[in-house]
Amino acid sequence: MPDDLFDQDAWLGRIGYSGSRAPTLTTLRGLVDAHSSAISYESIDVLLDRAPKLDLASLQRKMIGSRRGGYCFEQNMLFRGGLRSLGFDVTSLQARVVRGLAIDAPRPMFHMVLLVNLPEGTYLADVGFGNLAPTAPLHLVADVEQDTPHEVMRFIRMGDELTLQSRLGNRWEHIYRVVLLPRVDAEYEICNWFTASHPDSPYRSNLIAARPGLNRTRITLFNARLNVRHATGEAERRMLGDKSEYRDVLTETFGIVLSDEELSTALNTVAQKGVHGAPHPFFA
Template sequence: MDDEGFDQEGWLTRIGHSGPRTPTLETLRALVFAHAHAISYESLDIMLGRVPQLDVASLQKKMIYSGRGGYCFEQNMLFRAGLRSLGYRLTSLQGRVVRGLDIDAPRPAIHMLLIVHLHEGDYLADVGFGNLAPTAPLLLKPDVEQDTPHETMRFIDVGGELTLQSRLGDQWAHIYRVIPYPRYDGEYEITNWYTSTHPSAPYLSNMIAARPGPDRTRMTLFNARVIVRHSDGRSERRTLDGIDQYSSVLREEFGLNVPDEDLAKMLEIVERRGAKGAPHPFFS
């Protein structure tokens, strides 16, 4: 995608970053943390038949100016434009999501992620993986436990693909395997269309949002269920009832400016075809 017209000032204001802009590891840490906390992960427009648009103008209109979030392609495309505007060198990659699955599960490449090339080494930067997106850049090196403002994470090699894992309580949870080959933006367009239109994808029928919180907590919305997960594995759960509660949670807790008319349509879709049991394993 062409980054022409990117509003660097608008992006930095939106994420609340007023610190240094030099393309260093320290700045990258601050940017990942700020972006992840300010712009929630969400896929709500997909429920209304709106395929996410990945051009810079559309991304800015939605996530910078309209108080909305986005899912992986939107989030990491916007973040990539921001990093490039500051002078970072990076490579765009894809990952095979194995959250809740066997670590070597034969998964398609449906997740976008970024590798930032720094003097200290190559670092993963990913602000678009729902309730387990790393809130700090991670050195792309196997078998090194790396602390973040939320979980401790590491990579392990699985058949030549480094697999990102997160320690949840006393267990290591698989997240995704990194495919170590650069991707063209046209491949993201194809995958974005697939994930936002395929009838078996969770986004068409379910309300999904996620945001990191204070004290190493993570908050996830999956239909009527709101889950706050602590770093030691404990979870607090509550169930929403009625459009007023949904509206309050989306706007006040996830920072999402969702029109009431759209929210009403989403709740109708959830009632007709949304998942009735536990959250999808990707968002549990």
């Protein structure tokens, strides 16, 4: 498939969306919810020393044809392709992740997000932030609480940037700071290469997967630690044991099917280099 072609029907079938295709806010809400629920966040290719490819043809082969998931650049590049095929006006942005950090932490712009221009205003769409990706488009305005199928979220100002926060239980937690400057795809290629190649990248040493669950839950796998977090902030935790248990969770919970060799290689790398205590704060 040529890089600039997008199979709209295949994407909508993959995410189970059968609603209106008109480029409206209602459609955008349905698409964000459907895509987030159907395609898991995961970075297993990086763990297997395979840098993800970001051209549309490769993304469609992996996440639609092979029914795999992906991390932020893959997820939001694919989602952007789908939105544009439907006639949405989309601007590509970046964000600085401050999950588990101070709001003004000096962070690089290593996360991809999308700005969607609609008659109602500008909205953030992000289907690629693991266990806290907004499951609804968010109006890009400060100091307004916005409900989603999962958490209540809001933006607050931090200089020229807007910090996305999520209400977890009775506290607000920072997620990332949105930089309101349009980006070009070459900048994502640079970030993707760094994230997938740097020896200290958490993705190269840890098995990570996440998806939103039913009843406002969030399900996260970080190495052996499987978490189901409820909207109250309470969490159910389970430690995985043998290879068959990992396979069952990846397949049944996250819809990720790996070959026996891929799973063995991933688990061997985690055993040698992975974090064996609490998860990285970005994935807590």
